Amino acid sequence: MKERFIVIGGDAAGMSAASKARRENPELEIIALEKGDWASYAACGLPYYLKGNVDNIEDLIAIPPEVFQEKRDIDLRLNHEVTKIIPEKKKIVVKSQRNEIEFNYNKLLISTGARVARPRIEGIDSQGVFFLRGMSDGIKIREYLEKREPKSVLIVGGGYIGLEMAEAFHTRGMSVSIVELLPHLLSTFSPEIVEIVERDVKDYARLYLGRRVNSIREIDKDKLSVSISDGENKNQEEIETAMVLMATGIIPETSLARDTGIKLGKSGAIITDEYGETNISAIYAAGDCTEVKSVVTGQNIYLPLALTANRNGRAVGTTIAGEKTPLSPIAGTAVVKVFQLEVATTGLTDLDAAKEYGFNPVKVTIDSHSRAGYCPGAKPIKISLIADRDSKRILGSSMVGEEGVSKRIDIIATALYSRITVQELENLDLAYAPPFSPVWDPVLTAARVLNGRLK
Amino acid sequence: MKERFIVIGGDAAGMSAASKARRENPELEIIALEKGDWASYAACGLPYYLKGNVDNIEDLIAIPPEVFQEKRDIDLRLNHEVTKIIPEKKKIVVKSQRNEIEFNYNKLLISTGARVARPRIEGIDSQGVFFLRGMSDGIKIREYLEKREPKSVLIVGGGYIGLEMAEAFHTRGMSVSIVELLPHLLSTFSPEIVEIVERDVKDYARLYLGRRVNSIREIDKDKLSVSISDGENKNQEEIETAMVLMATGIIPETSLARDTGIKLGKSGAIITDEYGETNISAIYAAGDCTEVKSVVTGQNIYLPLALTANRNGRAVGTTIAGEKTPLSPIAGTAVVKVFQLEVATTGLTDLDAAKEYGFNPVKVTIDSHSRAGYCPGAKPIKISLIADRDSKRILGSSMVGEEGVSKRIDIIATALYSRITVQELENLDLAYAPPFSPVWDPVLTAARVLNGRLK
Numbered sequence: 001m002k003e004r005f006i007v008i009g010g011d012a013a014g015m016s017a018a019s020k021a022r023r024e025n026p027e028l029e030i031i032a033l034e035k036g037d038w039a040s041y042a043a044c045g046l047p048y049y050l051k052g053n054v055d056n057i058e059d060l061i062a063i064p065p066e067v068f069q070e071k072r073d074i075d076l077r078l079n080h081e082v083t084k085i086i087p088e089k090k091k092i093v094v095k096s097q098r099n100e101i102e103f104n105y106n107k108l109l110i111s112t113g114a115r116v117a118r119p120r121i122e123g124i125d126s127q128g129v130f131f132l133r134g135m136s137d138g139i140k141i142r143e144y145l146e147k148r149e150p151k152s153v154l155i156v157g158g159g160y161i162g163l164e165m166a167e168a169f170h171t172r173g174m175s176v177s178i179v180e181l182l183p184h185l186l187s188t189f190s191p192e193i194v195e196i197v198e199r200d201v202k203d204y205a206r207l208y209l210g211r212r213v214n215s216i217r218e219i220d221k222d223k224l225s226v227s228i229s230d231g232e233n234k235n236q237e238e239i240e241t242a243m244v245l246m247a248t249g250i251i252p253e254t255s256l257a258r259d260t261g262i263k264l265g266k267s268g269a270i271i272t273d274e275y276g277e278t279n280i281s282a283i284y285a286a287g288d289c290t291e292v293k294s295v296v297t298g299q300n301i302y303l304p305l306a307l308t309a310n311r312n313g314r315a316v317g318t319t320i321a322g323e324k325t326p327l328s329p330i331a332g333t334a335v336v337k338v339f340q341l342e343v344a345t346t347g348l349t350d351l352d353a354a355k356e357y358g359f360n361p362v363k364v365t366i367d368s369h370s371r372a373g374y375c376p377g378a379k380p381i382k383i384s385l386i387a388d389r390d391s392k393r394i395l396g397s398s399m400v401g402e403e404g405v406s407k408r409i410d411i412i413a414t415a416l417y418s419r420i421t422v423q424e425l426e427n428l429d430l431a432y433a434p435p436f437s438p439v440w441d442p443v444l445t446a447a448r449v450l451n452g453r454l455k
Numbered sequence: 456m457k458e459r460f461i462v463i464g465g466d467a468a469g470m471s472a473a474s475k476a477r478r479e480n481p482e483l484e485i486i487a488l489e490k491g492d493w494a495s496y497a498a499c500g501l502p503y504y505l506k507g508n509v510d511n512i513e514d515l516i517a518i519p520p521e522v523f524q525e526k527r528d529i530d531l532r533l534n535h536e537v538t539k540i541i542p543e544k545k546k547i548v549v550k551s552q553r554n555e556i557e558f559n560y561n562k563l564l565i566s567t568g569a570r571v572a573r574p575r576i577e578g579i580d581s582q583g584v585f586f587l588r589g590m591s592d593g594i595k596i597r598e599y600l601e602k603r604e605p606k607s608v609l610i611v612g613g614g615y616i617g618l619e620m621a622e623a624f625h626t627r628g629m630s631v632s633i634v635e636l637l638p639h640l641l642s643t644f645s646p647e648i649v650e651i652v653e654r655d656v657k658d659y660a661r662l663y664l665g666r667r668v669n670s671i672r673e674i675d676k677d678k679l680s681v682s683i684s685d686g687e688n689k690n691q692e693e694i695e696t697a698m699v700l701m702a703t704g705i706i707p708e709t710s711l712a713r714d715t716g717i718k719l720g721k722s723g724a725i726i727t728d729e730y731g732e733t734n735i736s737a738i739y740a741a742g743d744c745t746e747v748k749s750v751v752t753g754q755n756i757y758l759p760l761a762l763t764a765n766r767n768g769r770a771v772g773t774t775i776a777g778e779k780t781p782l783s784p785i786a787g788t789a790v791v792k793v794f795q796l797e798v799a800t801t802g803l804t805d806l807d808a809a810k811e812y813g814f815n816p817v818k819v820t821i822d823s824h825s826r827a828g829y830c831p832g833a834k835p836i837k838i839s840l841i842a843d844r845d846s847k848r849i850l851g852s853s854m855v856g857e858e859g860v861s862k863r864i865d866i867i868a869t870a871l872y873s874r875i876t877v878q879e880l881e882n883l884d885l886a887y888a889p890p891f892s893p894v895w896d897p898v899l900t901a902a903r904v905l906n907g908r909l910k
């Protein structure tokens with residue numbers, strides 16, 4: 001009998017694993033079970049779909065279901081929810097729309113992803129309050145936008161999704177407010193960088209920082225009233241809005257794993273070994289439901305990002321196909337477009353966090369330009385760079401600017417993998433031509449200034 | 456008595472050395488002698504000055520002479536040419552416009568740069584034939600363009616300067632022809648990449664590849680006739696043009712060094728030790744007149760680029776100020792804007808060259824996009840990536856695309872320093888957001904495909 005590989009969750013990690021396993025091992029029987037209506041889609045594209053940049057929701061589908069079925073010989077089943085895993089019997093219980101079935105497996109991959117965090121707020125189920133995670137959420141919101149044409153929106157949460165959606169709503173001509181519980185937007189970025197972002201965002205949206213949402217109330221069919229206050233429940237304020245978007249982050253979807261006795265980390269995400277196998281033999285996990293190792297600290301972190309899900313899915317697929325392939329540690333690199341700005345981060349950018357990991361961190365922030373100063377169109381770039389004073393190793397960086405940021409952060413990401421020192425970073429032979437960089441690239445300038453501080 | 460540090464040549468390497476030496480050692484007496492009218496300028500900006508992007512030639516001056524004099528206590532003398540070095544006496548002979556002087560030195564830096572290669576072509580001194588190297592050349596050409604308003608130009612040489620100038624002339628509304636002796640433009644880039652460039656350039660300029668210029672003849676005051684033929688002197692053709700720009704490359708300016716008995720490499724450029732000192736004690740060299748070590752091969756190469764000159768000048772300045780600082784090896788990273796395209800290269804990109812250095816090279820070329828496929832404005836990117844089959848080390852890359860190329864090459868440049876393998880490159884955690892990259896950045900895709908070829 002054929003070996004059977006079952007994938008639970010049909011998005012980035014799951015379908016990457018299934019596809020790679022198929023390519024490497026034509027003998028395997030592969031079943032992918034997805035509880036929702038959609039598989040293999042680019043959730044990161046939803047803000048652009050809602051902005052109106054992407055016309056059809058189908059454009060966000062990376063690989064259509066029929067390709068898995070017909071070309072890749074992967075038995076992908078939508079609307080199939082795994083309700084139970086019985087590891088002793090290597091069996092799972094699956095609920096479809098019609099009935100309940102059982103499958104035996106030889107290898108299992110849990111790639112159940114993450115779901116939105118639903119804060120306990122009175123009135124959160126009111127009409128006009130939306131969450132954005134999957135394709136169905138995207139469709140619902142776009143329908144609402146097109147049918148009701150709301151003139152205003154209040155976004156709860158100032159992270160990536162909140163900011164991308166602020167841009168999307170603004171582009172549609174809506175008046176945008178953002179409420180963030182923490183004192184600043186983009187809390188994982190260097191404060192010096194976030195300052196620039198906040199200054200820019202204020203031109204497009206009303207910012208309520210360090211404020212919590214207490215309740216949401218329906219005033220009439222097209223109007224909500226949102227009550228916010230500061231952390232100590234003072235300075236209460238009522239904001240009227242036509243629509244609310246909850247962008248308060250995501251949490252790993254690991255209830256099935258937990259019920260099965262699979263070990264979870266502090267974050268609530270699944271812990272695996274270096275090949276993605278959980279504490280239960282033959283059960284693997286990958287994607288947004290897992291912790292991954294940081295290349296900077298060597299410790300596990302929970303940082304659900306698309307590339308990691310794709311890559312680790314692929315690695316598990318290869319391992320299951322027969323060739324043991326380790327997962328990659330991550331640098332924690334991220335970039336986001338916020339109105340006119342590109343904002344990016346990688347590695348450790350918080351001094352306190354760096355200290356907790358046992359480093360002796362030192363940070364500089366420099367200002368430079370995206371092009372030679374005399375070149376028309378040169379835009380300011382600000383870079384924060386952090387290193388360890390003892391080992392001189394680069395630990396991380398955040399950057400912001402109107403151009404040339406999204407790929408500059410990758411220089412630092414690459415540097416983190418090689419554990420290079422500040423001096424080595426300063427010595428890099430980076431590309432220079434007047435339309436693309438000053439002679440000393442801003443990254444080199446940051447390294448030079450930081451190097452001076454290390455002496 | 457104070458130690459005296461004399462710099463010969465007042466551009467990037469020389470003035471970087473002088474400035475850094477001053478900062479590190481306030482006791483030093485520093486004299487910088489420049490034979491021309493200009494010091495510390497951005498020659499790389501000249502094409503943009505000629506395009507009309509940069510209004511004033513003064514905008515290209517990095518640091519004005521009076522700043523060196525007044526703020527940095529550096530005795531910068533323009534129009535002072537060093538005609539002789541007498542190492543036994545630690546003395547130099549200097550010719551100024553008025554007289555001849557001698558200076559004693561304790562430390563000497565030769566940073567005489569490079570000059571244009573003047574091919575032996577009949578009629579090369581005709582009116583309307585120009586070279587472009589220094590500021591005076593730039594002024595002369597711009598004057599000619601503005602006064603005579605030539606309608607056509609023939610550029611001899613299809614390297615960086617030739618192509619940047621093609622864009623500059625085209626922007627001015629001139630009809631542009633390019634004659635290149637070699638079979639292709641940008642001969643140091645991967646052929647697969649150059650193919651794209653040539654296709655693009657053809658929309659803006661007439662290309663004559665594999666053709667040499669035999670003679671230039673003045674027809675009348677506003678018209679030249681240029682005779683070209685193929686390598687075997689066949690297929691002779693006459694091209695009429697209002698103007699000729701010779702962009703046939705540069706050669707190191709080392710006659711003074713050679714006359715002094717300083718060791719030169721095969722390229723004709725000065726050989727130094729790792730601190731920039733020549734074979735003659737107390738005489739250093741840096742910048743476009745020197746060879747530098749390649750980080751890929753460990754061998755010396757002649758690759759005169761602005762960043763290297765600045766950086767190595769700085770290193771020598773630091774050493775001379777008292778703190779021994781090694782020069783940095785270079786990856787050979789370069790980027791050039793050619794009409795709509797960004798074209799970049801780093802490391803070894805030629806299979807034959809790689810073999811000569813003892814590698815067992817393997818190359819792939821992939822096509823990807825600058826943004827997520829569904830994102831409006833996504834542009835094609837093509838990447839050639841080369842690795843050594845034996846060690847799996849990355850050796851080099853060339854890239855071309857309409858956006859996102861200039862800094863992507865820096866990922867590879869950084870990788871070259873760390874001698875990372877193809878697998879390690881594939882595992883990098885690079886930034887992803889739909890407006891900036893597909894989930895798998897084109898660099899990762901190239902690494903993945905190349906990795907497949909290595910197995």
